[in-house]
Amino acid sequence: MSLRGVSFVFLSVALRLSAQQALQIPKTWDEEMLHEWATPIAALSVRPGHFSAKEYYASPVDNYRSYPVYAAGREPAGYFERLRKAKPEPLIQPAGLKTKAEWIAAGKRVFEESDIGSFRRYEADIIEEFHLAKSARLARLTPRKDGTIPGARWVVTDRGLALGAENCTQCHRRALPDGGVLDGPGMSDTAAFFVTGMIATVPGLSAVPLPGDSSTTGTWRSFAVPWLPGDIHEQIKTMDGPALGRVFLASIGPDLTPRWSGSIFYPAKIPDLIALKGQKYIDATATHKLRGTGDIMRYAALVSYADISDFGTHRLLTDAQRKIPFHLPDEALYAMALYVESLEAPANPNPFDARAAAGKKIFERDCSACHTPPFYTSGKLTLAEGFTPSPALLREYDVLPVSVRTDASLAMKTRKGTGFYKIPSLRGVWYRGRYLHDGAVTSLEEMFNPARLDPAFVPSGFKSIDTHRAVPGHEFGLRLPAADRANLIVFLKTL
Ligand code: HEC
Ligand code: HEC
Structure with missing residues:
Protein backbone atom coordinates (compact mmCIF):
# COMPACT_ATOMS: atom_id res chain seq x y z
CA MET A 1 0.00 0.00 0.00
CA SER A 2 1.37 3.39 -0.89
CA LEU A 3 2.08 5.93 1.77
CA ARG A 4 -0.79 8.02 0.43
CA GLY A 5 -3.13 5.04 0.69
CA VAL A 6 -2.13 4.42 4.29
CA SER A 7 -2.69 7.99 5.31
CA PHE A 8 -6.04 8.04 3.51
CA VAL A 9 -7.21 4.92 5.35
CA PHE A 10 -5.94 6.38 8.59
CA LEU A 11 -7.76 9.64 7.93
CA SER A 12 -11.07 8.04 7.12
CA VAL A 13 -10.87 5.78 10.20
CA ALA A 14 -10.00 8.80 12.34
CA LEU A 15 -12.91 10.78 10.90
CA ARG A 16 -15.32 7.93 11.51
CA LEU A 17 -14.09 7.57 15.06
CA SER A 18 -14.41 11.27 15.79
CA ALA A 19 -17.94 11.35 14.34
CA ASP A 30 -25.08 5.86 35.28
CA SER A 45 -22.58 15.84 55.81
CA VAL A 46 -24.14 13.21 53.53
CA ARG A 47 -24.95 13.25 49.83
CA PRO A 48 -28.62 12.84 48.93
CA GLY A 49 -29.29 9.30 47.66
CA HIS A 50 -30.55 8.20 44.25
CA PHE A 51 -32.51 5.38 42.63
CA SER A 52 -30.35 2.56 41.29
CA ALA A 53 -29.74 2.28 37.55
CA LYS A 54 -31.66 -0.99 37.67
CA GLU A 55 -34.73 0.73 39.13
CA TYR A 56 -34.42 3.56 36.63
CA TYR A 57 -34.21 1.45 33.50
CA ALA A 58 -36.84 -1.03 34.77
CA SER A 59 -39.49 1.74 34.56
CA PRO A 60 -41.40 2.01 31.27
CA VAL A 61 -40.07 4.27 28.52
CA VAL A 69 -53.99 23.45 23.16
CA TYR A 70 -55.82 26.38 21.56
CA ALA A 71 -58.11 29.03 23.00
CA ALA A 72 -61.66 29.57 21.70
CA GLY A 73 -61.71 30.83 18.13
CA ARG A 74 -58.00 30.13 17.60
CA GLU A 75 -57.93 26.43 16.80
CA PRO A 76 -57.13 25.52 13.19
CA ALA A 77 -60.05 23.76 11.42
CA GLY A 78 -60.17 20.02 12.07
CA TYR A 79 -57.14 20.16 14.44
CA PHE A 80 -58.69 18.51 17.49
CA GLU A 81 -60.51 15.81 15.49
CA ARG A 82 -57.24 14.96 13.75
CA LEU A 83 -55.49 14.59 17.12
CA ARG A 84 -58.28 12.42 18.50
CA LYS A 85 -57.75 9.96 15.64
CA ALA A 86 -53.98 10.28 15.48
CA LYS A 87 -51.52 7.54 16.39
CA PRO A 88 -48.83 8.31 19.00
CA GLU A 89 -45.66 9.75 17.52
CA PRO A 90 -42.27 9.43 19.23
CA LEU A 91 -40.81 12.55 20.84
CA ILE A 92 -37.47 11.54 19.43
CA GLN A 93 -36.47 9.37 16.49
CA PRO A 94 -32.71 9.04 16.87
CA ALA A 95 -32.21 6.95 13.73
CA GLY A 96 -32.43 9.96 11.43
CA LEU A 97 -30.11 12.18 13.49
CA LYS A 98 -26.56 12.52 12.24
CA THR A 99 -25.01 15.92 12.78
CA LYS A 100 -24.86 17.81 16.06
CA ALA A 101 -27.13 20.47 14.52
CA GLU A 102 -29.76 17.80 13.84
CA TRP A 103 -29.54 16.60 17.43
CA ILE A 104 -29.92 20.15 18.74
CA ALA A 105 -32.98 20.70 16.53
CA ALA A 106 -34.46 17.45 17.86
CA GLY A 107 -33.59 18.62 21.38
CA LYS A 108 -35.53 21.85 20.88
CA ARG A 109 -38.58 19.74 20.20
CA VAL A 110 -38.00 17.64 23.33
CA PHE A 111 -37.56 20.82 25.39
CA GLU A 112 -40.81 22.31 24.13
CA GLU A 113 -43.00 19.24 23.73
CA SER A 114 -41.99 17.14 26.70
CA ASP A 115 -44.80 17.16 29.25
CA ILE A 116 -44.85 16.04 32.88
CA GLY A 117 -45.96 12.44 32.39
CA SER A 118 -47.50 11.98 35.84
CA PHE A 119 -49.79 14.95 35.32
CA ARG A 120 -51.62 13.55 32.26
CA ARG A 121 -55.41 13.46 32.43
CA TYR A 122 -57.63 11.24 30.33
CA GLU A 123 -61.09 12.06 31.75
CA ALA A 124 -63.60 13.27 29.19
CA ASP A 125 -64.75 16.24 31.32
CA ILE A 126 -61.34 17.95 31.68
CA ILE A 127 -60.48 17.26 28.02
CA ALA A 136 -64.68 30.57 33.01
CA ARG A 137 -61.28 29.91 34.65
CA LEU A 138 -59.71 29.25 31.24
CA ALA A 139 -61.56 32.03 29.45
CA ARG A 140 -59.97 34.48 31.90
CA LEU A 141 -56.48 33.57 30.62
CA THR A 142 -54.83 35.57 27.88
CA PRO A 143 -53.81 33.14 25.15
CA ARG A 144 -50.29 33.40 23.72
CA LYS A 145 -49.99 35.40 20.50
CA ASP A 146 -50.25 32.19 18.47
CA GLY A 147 -53.62 31.46 20.09
CA THR A 148 -52.38 28.67 22.36
CA ILE A 149 -53.12 28.26 26.06
CA LEU A 161 -55.64 11.49 23.92
CA ALA A 162 -54.47 13.06 27.18
CA LEU A 163 -54.36 16.59 28.48
CA GLY A 164 -50.81 17.23 29.65
CA ALA A 165 -48.82 20.01 31.28
CA GLU A 166 -45.70 21.61 29.80
CA ASN A 167 -42.48 20.63 31.51
CA CYS A 168 -39.34 22.73 30.88
CA THR A 169 -41.05 25.47 28.86
CA GLN A 170 -43.53 26.08 31.66
CA CYS A 171 -40.73 27.78 33.59
CA HIS A 172 -37.68 28.20 31.31
CA ARG A 173 -39.25 30.07 28.37
CA ARG A 174 -39.92 33.76 28.18
CA ALA A 175 -42.67 35.23 26.00
CA LEU A 176 -41.32 38.26 24.15
CA PRO A 177 -43.36 41.41 23.51
CA ASP A 178 -43.31 40.74 19.73
CA GLY A 179 -45.06 37.41 20.23
CA GLY A 180 -41.90 35.33 19.92
CA VAL A 181 -40.35 33.26 22.68
CA LEU A 182 -36.88 32.97 24.15
CA ASP A 183 -35.81 29.65 25.66
CA GLY A 184 -33.51 29.86 28.68
CA PRO A 185 -34.63 32.70 30.93
CA GLY A 186 -37.54 32.33 33.34
CA MET A 187 -41.14 32.80 32.28
CA SER A 188 -42.42 36.37 32.20
CA ASP A 189 -45.83 35.53 33.65
CA THR A 190 -47.28 32.83 35.83
CA ALA A 191 -50.12 31.70 33.54
CA ALA A 192 -48.47 28.40 32.55
CA PHE A 193 -47.76 27.59 36.20
CA PHE A 194 -51.40 28.11 37.18
CA VAL A 195 -52.69 26.14 34.17
CA THR A 196 -50.43 23.29 35.32
CA GLY A 197 -52.09 23.57 38.72
CA MET A 198 -55.48 23.08 37.03
CA ILE A 199 -54.28 19.95 35.24
CA ALA A 200 -52.14 18.18 37.86
CA THR A 201 -53.76 16.10 40.58
CA VAL A 202 -50.38 15.33 42.15
CA PRO A 203 -50.18 17.17 45.49
CA GLY A 204 -47.64 19.84 46.44
CA LEU A 205 -44.70 20.41 44.12
CA SER A 206 -44.07 16.77 43.31
CA ALA A 207 -43.64 15.75 39.67
CA VAL A 208 -44.60 12.15 40.48
CA PRO A 209 -47.73 10.73 42.13
CA LEU A 210 -47.69 10.69 45.93
CA PRO A 211 -50.15 7.89 46.74
CA GLY A 212 -51.69 8.28 50.18
CA ASP A 213 -51.03 12.01 50.49
CA SER A 214 -53.62 14.72 51.03
CA SER A 215 -52.89 18.06 49.45
CA THR A 216 -51.53 19.31 52.80
CA THR A 217 -49.28 16.29 53.37
CA GLY A 218 -48.01 16.47 49.78
CA THR A 219 -47.17 20.14 50.23
CA TRP A 220 -45.41 19.43 53.53
CA ARG A 221 -43.51 16.57 51.89
CA SER A 222 -42.39 18.84 49.07
CA PHE A 223 -40.41 21.08 51.41
CA ALA A 224 -40.04 19.49 54.87
CA VAL A 225 -36.53 19.34 56.35
CA PRO A 226 -36.90 16.67 59.05
CA TRP A 227 -33.37 17.01 60.42
CA TYR A 266 -37.12 30.49 50.93
CA PRO A 267 -37.55 30.13 47.17
CA ALA A 268 -34.87 29.97 44.49
CA LYS A 269 -35.54 32.10 41.44
CA ILE A 270 -35.78 30.47 38.01
CA PRO A 271 -32.26 30.76 36.61
CA GLY A 278 -18.92 28.71 32.78
CA GLN A 279 -20.59 27.02 35.75
CA LYS A 280 -19.31 23.85 37.39
CA TYR A 281 -22.42 23.27 39.48
CA ILE A 282 -26.19 23.15 39.08
CA ASP A 283 -28.75 25.20 41.07
CA ALA A 284 -28.18 28.34 43.14
CA THR A 285 -26.87 26.21 46.00
CA ALA A 286 -24.86 23.83 43.78
CA THR A 287 -27.02 20.82 44.62
CA HIS A 288 -25.25 18.86 41.86
CA LYS A 289 -22.05 18.93 39.84
CA LEU A 290 -22.07 20.03 36.23
CA ARG A 291 -19.35 17.88 34.66
CA GLY A 292 -20.77 17.83 31.14
CA THR A 293 -23.84 17.13 29.00
CA GLY A 294 -24.66 13.97 30.96
CA ASP A 295 -25.28 15.96 34.12
CA ILE A 296 -27.88 18.13 32.38
CA MET A 297 -29.59 14.90 31.23
CA ARG A 298 -29.46 13.59 34.81
CA TYR A 299 -30.86 16.81 36.23
CA ALA A 300 -33.77 16.84 33.75
CA TYR A 305 -39.53 11.79 37.55
CA ALA A 306 -36.48 10.33 39.33
CA ASP A 307 -35.90 12.01 42.70
CA ILE A 308 -35.78 9.40 45.48
CA SER A 309 -35.45 12.13 48.13
CA ASP A 310 -33.27 10.15 50.53
CA PHE A 311 -31.07 12.23 52.79
CA GLY A 312 -28.98 9.87 54.90
CA THR A 313 -31.37 8.18 57.29
CA HIS A 314 -34.15 10.60 56.37
CA ARG A 315 -36.45 9.22 53.70
CA LEU A 316 -38.93 11.75 52.45
CA LEU A 317 -41.06 9.35 50.40
CA THR A 318 -43.16 6.43 51.69
CA ASP A 319 -42.51 2.97 50.28
CA ALA A 320 -45.54 3.34 48.00
CA GLN A 321 -44.15 6.64 46.68
CA ARG A 322 -40.56 5.53 46.06
CA LYS A 323 -41.10 4.63 42.40
CA ILE A 324 -39.95 5.89 39.04
CA PRO A 325 -43.18 6.01 37.03
CA PHE A 326 -41.47 6.09 33.60
CA HIS A 327 -38.34 7.44 31.99
CA LEU A 328 -37.53 9.33 28.80
CA PRO A 329 -35.21 7.66 26.28
CA ASP A 330 -31.57 8.59 26.90
CA GLU A 331 -31.51 9.95 23.33
CA ALA A 332 -34.34 12.41 24.13
CA LEU A 333 -32.53 13.70 27.22
CA TYR A 334 -29.26 13.90 25.32
CA ALA A 335 -30.83 15.95 22.53
CA MET A 336 -32.52 18.23 25.06
CA ALA A 337 -29.28 18.72 26.99
CA LEU A 338 -27.44 19.62 23.76
CA TYR A 339 -30.20 22.13 23.03
CA VAL A 340 -29.86 23.65 26.53
CA GLU A 341 -26.08 23.91 26.01
CA SER A 342 -26.62 25.61 22.67
CA LEU A 343 -28.85 28.41 24.02
CA GLU A 344 -27.49 31.88 23.44
CA ALA A 345 -28.48 35.27 24.81
CA PRO A 346 -30.39 37.58 22.46
CA ALA A 347 -28.46 40.38 20.76
CA ASN A 348 -27.64 43.04 23.33
CA PRO A 349 -29.20 46.40 22.41
CA ASN A 350 -27.08 48.40 24.88
CA PRO A 351 -24.12 50.23 23.33
CA PHE A 352 -20.66 50.08 24.91
CA ASP A 353 -20.17 53.86 25.38
CA ALA A 354 -17.89 56.05 27.47
CA ARG A 355 -19.95 55.46 30.61
CA ALA A 356 -19.75 51.70 30.10
CA ALA A 357 -15.98 52.04 29.67
CA ALA A 358 -15.79 53.90 32.99
CA GLY A 359 -17.99 51.24 34.61
CA LYS A 360 -15.75 48.50 33.20
CA LYS A 361 -12.75 49.92 35.08
CA ILE A 362 -14.65 49.73 38.37
CA HIS A 371 -17.39 37.48 38.07
CA THR A 372 -14.50 36.59 35.78
CA PRO A 373 -14.75 37.05 31.98
CA PRO A 374 -15.56 35.53 29.54
CA PHE A 375 -18.54 34.01 31.37
CA TYR A 376 -18.46 36.59 34.15
CA THR A 377 -18.24 33.90 36.78
CA SER A 378 -15.18 32.13 38.13
CA GLY A 379 -17.44 29.09 38.47
CA LYS A 380 -16.54 28.88 42.16
CA LEU A 381 -18.77 28.44 45.16
CA THR A 382 -19.03 30.84 48.09
CA LEU A 383 -20.17 30.02 51.60
CA TYR A 397 -15.28 21.39 45.45
CA ASP A 398 -13.98 24.58 43.85
CA VAL A 399 -14.66 26.97 46.71
CA LEU A 400 -13.76 30.57 47.39
CA PRO A 401 -13.99 30.29 51.17
CA VAL A 402 -15.71 33.61 51.81
CA SER A 403 -19.35 34.52 52.34
CA VAL A 404 -21.10 37.35 50.51
CA ARG A 405 -23.60 37.21 53.42
CA THR A 406 -26.83 37.14 51.46
CA ASP A 407 -29.85 35.50 53.12
CA ALA A 408 -28.58 32.06 54.15
CA SER A 409 -31.97 30.31 54.45
CA LEU A 410 -32.05 28.47 51.09
CA ALA A 411 -28.51 27.17 51.59
CA MET A 412 -28.95 26.25 55.26
CA LYS A 413 -32.62 25.54 55.97
CA THR A 414 -33.92 23.56 52.97
CA ARG A 415 -33.24 20.19 51.39
CA LYS A 416 -31.14 22.11 48.86
CA GLY A 417 -29.05 23.15 51.84
CA THR A 418 -25.49 22.51 50.72
CA GLY A 419 -24.14 25.55 52.56
CA PHE A 420 -22.96 27.01 49.24
CA TYR A 421 -24.07 29.77 46.89
CA LYS A 422 -22.78 29.74 43.34
CA ILE A 423 -21.24 32.84 41.84
CA PRO A 424 -23.74 33.57 39.08
CA SER A 425 -22.69 34.43 35.55
CA LEU A 426 -23.46 38.01 34.64
CA ARG A 427 -23.85 37.31 30.92
CA GLY A 428 -27.26 38.61 29.95
CA VAL A 429 -27.95 40.40 33.27
CA TRP A 430 -29.54 43.18 31.21
CA TYR A 431 -32.61 41.05 30.45
CA ARG A 432 -32.63 38.97 33.66
CA GLY A 433 -35.86 39.62 35.55
CA ARG A 434 -34.64 39.00 39.06
CA TYR A 435 -31.38 39.15 40.94
CA LEU A 436 -29.89 37.18 43.85
CA HIS A 437 -30.74 33.55 44.51
CA ASP A 438 -34.19 34.30 45.91
CA GLY A 439 -35.03 36.91 43.30
CA ALA A 440 -35.61 39.53 45.99
CA VAL A 441 -34.69 42.40 43.68
CA THR A 442 -35.93 42.95 40.15
CA SER A 443 -33.55 45.53 38.66
CA LEU A 444 -29.84 46.28 38.73
CA GLU A 445 -30.69 49.72 40.08
CA GLU A 446 -32.37 48.06 43.07
CA MET A 447 -29.52 45.54 43.45
CA PHE A 448 -27.00 48.40 43.75
CA ASN A 449 -29.22 50.67 45.84
CA PRO A 450 -27.52 50.95 49.29
CA ALA A 451 -30.99 51.48 50.82
CA ARG A 452 -31.72 47.76 50.30
CA LEU A 453 -29.58 47.01 53.39
CA ASP A 454 -31.87 49.16 55.57
CA PRO A 455 -33.97 46.81 57.72
CA ALA A 456 -37.10 48.75 56.72
CA PHE A 457 -36.47 48.36 52.96
CA VAL A 458 -39.25 46.55 51.11
CA PRO A 459 -37.85 44.72 48.07
CA SER A 460 -39.80 44.68 44.80
CA GLY A 461 -39.16 40.98 44.25
CA PHE A 462 -39.61 38.02 46.59
CA LYS A 463 -40.61 38.99 50.10
CA SER A 464 -41.53 36.58 52.80
CA ILE A 465 -45.01 37.35 54.06
CA ASP A 466 -44.45 36.60 57.74
CA THR A 467 -40.93 37.65 58.43
CA HIS A 468 -40.06 40.96 56.88
CA ARG A 469 -36.47 41.15 55.73
CA ALA A 470 -34.44 43.67 53.80
CA VAL A 471 -31.98 42.46 51.16
CA PRO A 472 -28.74 41.80 53.04
CA GLY A 473 -25.29 40.95 51.77
CA HIS A 474 -23.38 41.24 48.50
CA GLU A 475 -22.40 44.77 49.46
CA PHE A 476 -19.96 45.12 46.57
CA GLY A 477 -20.45 48.40 44.76
C1 HEC B 1 -41.92 24.64 37.80
C2 HEC B 1 -40.82 25.34 37.17
C3 HEC B 1 -39.70 24.56 36.52
C4 HEC B 1 -39.79 23.50 35.62
C5 HEC B 1 -41.03 22.83 35.09
C6 HEC B 1 -38.42 23.19 35.25
N1 HEC B 1 -37.55 24.00 35.93
FE1 HEC B 1 -35.56 23.97 35.75
N2 HEC B 1 -35.43 25.22 37.35
C7 HEC B 1 -36.49 25.84 37.98
C8 HEC B 1 -36.00 26.55 39.15
C9 HEC B 1 -36.82 27.37 40.13
C10 HEC B 1 -34.61 26.31 39.20
C11 HEC B 1 -33.62 26.80 40.26
C12 HEC B 1 -33.50 25.78 41.37
C13 HEC B 1 -32.46 26.13 42.39
O1 HEC B 1 -31.63 27.02 42.15
O2 HEC B 1 -32.45 25.49 43.44
C14 HEC B 1 -34.28 25.49 38.03
C15 HEC B 1 -33.00 25.06 37.70
C16 HEC B 1 -32.67 24.42 36.53
C17 HEC B 1 -31.31 24.16 36.07
C18 HEC B 1 -30.05 24.61 36.78
C19 HEC B 1 -29.65 25.96 36.22
C20 HEC B 1 -28.54 26.64 36.96
O3 HEC B 1 -28.23 27.80 36.62
O4 HEC B 1 -27.99 26.07 37.89
C21 HEC B 1 -31.40 23.47 34.89
C22 HEC B 1 -30.25 22.99 34.03
C23 HEC B 1 -32.81 23.31 34.62
N3 HEC B 1 -33.54 23.89 35.63
C24 HEC B 1 -33.32 22.66 33.51
C25 HEC B 1 -34.65 22.29 33.41
C26 HEC B 1 -35.14 21.38 32.40
C27 HEC B 1 -34.29 20.77 31.29
C28 HEC B 1 -36.47 21.23 32.63
C29 HEC B 1 -37.42 20.31 31.92
C30 HEC B 1 -37.05 18.91 31.99
C31 HEC B 1 -36.80 22.06 33.80
N4 HEC B 1 -35.67 22.67 34.23
C32 HEC B 1 -38.08 22.19 34.34
C33 HEC B 1 -37.79 25.79 37.57
C34 HEC B 1 -38.29 24.83 36.72
C1 HEC C 1 -16.55 37.49 46.56
C2 HEC C 1 -17.12 37.21 45.27
C3 HEC C 1 -17.97 38.30 44.64
C4 HEC C 1 -17.59 39.58 44.34
C5 HEC C 1 -16.27 40.28 44.59
C6 HEC C 1 -18.73 40.17 43.65
N1 HEC C 1 -19.74 39.27 43.56
FE1 HEC C 1 -21.49 39.53 42.62
N2 HEC C 1 -22.15 37.76 43.32
C7 HEC C 1 -21.42 36.88 44.07
C8 HEC C 1 -22.29 35.84 44.56
C9 HEC C 1 -21.89 34.64 45.41
C10 HEC C 1 -23.57 36.14 44.11
C11 HEC C 1 -24.87 35.34 44.38
C12 HEC C 1 -25.36 35.66 45.77
C13 HEC C 1 -26.74 35.13 46.05
O1 HEC C 1 -27.52 34.93 45.12
O2 HEC C 1 -27.06 34.93 47.23
C14 HEC C 1 -23.46 37.35 43.29
C15 HEC C 1 -24.50 37.94 42.61
C16 HEC C 1 -24.36 39.05 41.78
C17 HEC C 1 -25.39 39.60 40.95
C18 HEC C 1 -26.80 39.02 40.79
C19 HEC C 1 -26.85 38.08 39.63
C20 HEC C 1 -28.08 37.23 39.64
O3 HEC C 1 -28.47 36.77 38.58
O4 HEC C 1 -28.65 36.99 40.71
C21 HEC C 1 -24.90 40.69 40.32
C22 HEC C 1 -25.61 41.58 39.32
C23 HEC C 1 -23.54 40.85 40.78
N3 HEC C 1 -23.24 39.82 41.66
C24 HEC C 1 -22.69 41.86 40.38
C25 HEC C 1 -21.48 42.13 41.03
C26 HEC C 1 -20.74 43.34 40.84
C27 HEC C 1 -21.11 44.45 39.90
C28 HEC C 1 -19.66 43.25 41.67
C29 HEC C 1 -18.60 44.30 41.92
C30 HEC C 1 -19.08 45.59 42.34
C31 HEC C 1 -19.72 41.97 42.32
N4 HEC C 1 -20.84 41.32 41.93
C32 HEC C 1 -18.74 41.47 43.17
C33 HEC C 1 -20.08 36.97 44.32
C34 HEC C 1 -19.32 38.12 44.17
Missing part, protein backbone atom coordinates in the same frame (compact mmCIF):
# COMPACT_ATOMS: atom_id res chain seq x y z
CA GLN A 20 -18.87 8.46 16.62
CA GLN A 21 -17.19 10.08 19.59
CA ALA A 22 -19.00 13.37 19.02
CA LEU A 23 -22.28 11.50 19.25
CA GLN A 24 -21.33 9.29 22.17
CA ILE A 25 -24.58 9.44 24.14
CA PRO A 26 -23.99 9.44 27.89
CA LYS A 27 -26.05 7.03 29.93
CA THR A 28 -28.49 9.09 31.98
CA TRP A 29 -28.70 6.94 35.08
CA GLU A 31 -24.20 4.61 38.78
CA GLU A 32 -20.61 5.67 38.48
CA MET A 33 -21.57 9.20 37.47
CA LEU A 34 -24.33 9.37 40.10
CA HIS A 35 -22.06 8.29 42.93
CA GLU A 36 -20.55 11.71 43.66
CA TRP A 37 -22.96 13.83 41.63
CA ALA A 38 -25.02 15.31 44.47
CA THR A 39 -23.46 17.76 46.92
CA PRO A 40 -23.63 16.77 50.59
CA ILE A 41 -26.25 18.49 52.73
CA ALA A 42 -24.38 20.84 55.06
CA ALA A 43 -26.30 19.90 58.21
CA LEU A 44 -25.93 16.16 57.59
CA ASP A 62 -42.20 7.34 27.83
CA ASN A 63 -41.69 8.75 24.35
CA TYR A 64 -44.62 10.82 23.10
CA ARG A 65 -44.86 14.02 21.11
CA SER A 66 -47.32 16.61 22.38
CA TYR A 67 -49.28 19.38 20.68
CA PRO A 68 -50.56 22.85 21.62
CA GLU A 128 -63.83 18.78 27.07
CA GLU A 129 -63.12 21.80 29.30
CA PHE A 130 -59.68 22.46 27.82
CA HIS A 131 -60.79 21.91 24.24
CA LEU A 132 -61.39 25.53 23.17
CA ALA A 133 -60.96 26.71 26.79
CA LYS A 134 -64.63 26.41 27.62
CA SER A 135 -64.70 27.15 31.36
CA PRO A 150 -49.92 28.56 28.10
CA GLY A 151 -48.91 25.48 30.05
CA ALA A 152 -51.30 22.95 28.47
CA ARG A 153 -50.48 20.26 25.83
CA TRP A 154 -52.41 17.52 24.05
CA VAL A 155 -50.52 14.24 24.28
CA VAL A 156 -51.41 11.41 21.91
CA THR A 157 -50.58 8.27 23.91
CA ASP A 158 -51.20 4.55 23.56
CA ARG A 159 -54.03 5.03 26.08
CA GLY A 160 -55.65 7.70 23.90
CA LEU A 228 -33.71 20.73 61.11
CA PRO A 229 -34.81 21.72 64.63
CA GLY A 230 -37.70 24.18 64.38
CA ASP A 231 -38.14 23.56 60.62
CA ILE A 232 -40.41 26.34 59.32
CA HIS A 233 -42.14 23.87 56.98
CA GLU A 234 -43.69 21.95 59.89
CA GLN A 235 -46.34 24.65 60.15
CA ILE A 236 -47.67 23.65 56.71
CA LYS A 237 -49.34 20.68 58.45
CA THR A 238 -51.55 22.92 60.55
CA MET A 239 -52.01 26.00 58.35
CA ASP A 240 -55.51 26.57 57.03
CA GLY A 241 -56.08 26.77 53.27
CA PRO A 242 -56.09 30.58 52.93
CA ALA A 243 -52.93 30.97 55.07
CA LEU A 244 -51.09 28.36 53.01
CA GLY A 245 -52.39 29.98 49.83
CA ARG A 246 -50.89 33.33 50.88
CA VAL A 247 -47.44 31.82 51.51
CA PHE A 248 -47.63 29.93 48.22
CA LEU A 249 -48.60 33.02 46.26
CA ALA A 250 -45.68 34.98 47.74
CA SER A 251 -43.28 32.39 46.31
CA ILE A 252 -44.73 32.51 42.79
CA GLY A 253 -44.27 35.26 40.25
CA PRO A 254 -42.47 36.02 37.02
CA ASP A 255 -39.15 34.10 37.20
CA LEU A 256 -40.14 32.52 40.49
CA THR A 257 -41.70 29.16 41.36
CA PRO A 258 -41.03 26.90 44.31
CA ARG A 259 -39.47 23.51 43.51
CA TRP A 260 -39.53 20.09 45.18
CA SER A 261 -36.93 20.11 48.01
CA GLY A 262 -36.87 23.91 47.82
CA SER A 263 -39.21 26.08 49.85
CA ILE A 264 -42.22 28.35 49.66
CA PHE A 265 -40.63 30.36 52.46
CA ASP A 272 -31.49 31.68 33.01
CA LEU A 273 -30.29 28.44 31.39
CA ILE A 274 -28.25 30.53 28.93
CA ALA A 275 -26.09 31.58 31.90
CA LEU A 276 -25.11 27.99 32.73
CA LYS A 277 -21.99 28.37 30.61
CA ALA A 301 -34.58 13.23 34.70
CA LEU A 302 -34.21 13.96 38.41
CA VAL A 303 -36.62 16.90 38.47
CA SER A 304 -39.13 15.29 36.10
CA PHE A 363 -15.82 46.24 37.51
CA GLU A 364 -12.28 45.06 36.83
CA ARG A 365 -11.19 46.45 40.18
CA ASP A 366 -14.09 45.33 42.41
CA CYS A 367 -15.90 42.46 40.76
CA SER A 368 -13.98 40.46 38.18
CA ALA A 369 -12.15 38.28 40.72
CA CYS A 370 -15.50 36.53 41.23
CA ALA A 384 -23.58 30.81 53.00
CA GLU A 385 -23.27 32.77 56.22
CA GLY A 386 -22.72 30.34 59.09
CA PHE A 387 -21.35 27.43 57.02
CA THR A 388 -17.90 25.97 57.70
CA PRO A 389 -17.02 23.33 55.11
CA SER A 390 -14.84 20.36 56.05
CA PRO A 391 -11.32 20.11 54.59
CA ALA A 392 -12.51 17.14 52.49
CA LEU A 393 -15.31 19.23 50.99
CA LEU A 394 -12.84 22.03 50.22
CA ARG A 395 -10.64 19.53 48.40
CA GLU A 396 -13.49 18.14 46.32
CA LEU A 478 -22.89 49.78 47.31
CA ARG A 479 -20.45 52.26 48.78
CA LEU A 480 -19.27 53.67 45.45
CA PRO A 481 -20.08 57.32 44.65
CA ALA A 482 -23.47 57.49 42.93
CA ALA A 483 -21.98 58.39 39.53
CA ASP A 484 -19.61 55.39 39.64
CA ARG A 485 -22.45 53.10 40.63
CA ALA A 486 -24.49 54.37 37.69
CA ASN A 487 -21.58 53.74 35.31
CA LEU A 488 -21.09 50.26 36.75
CA ILE A 489 -24.73 49.48 35.98
CA VAL A 490 -24.34 50.85 32.44
CA PHE A 491 -21.42 48.44 31.98
CA LEU A 492 -23.30 45.47 33.46
CA LYS A 493 -26.10 46.07 30.97
CA THR A 494 -23.65 45.56 28.09
CA LEU A 495 -22.72 42.01 29.17
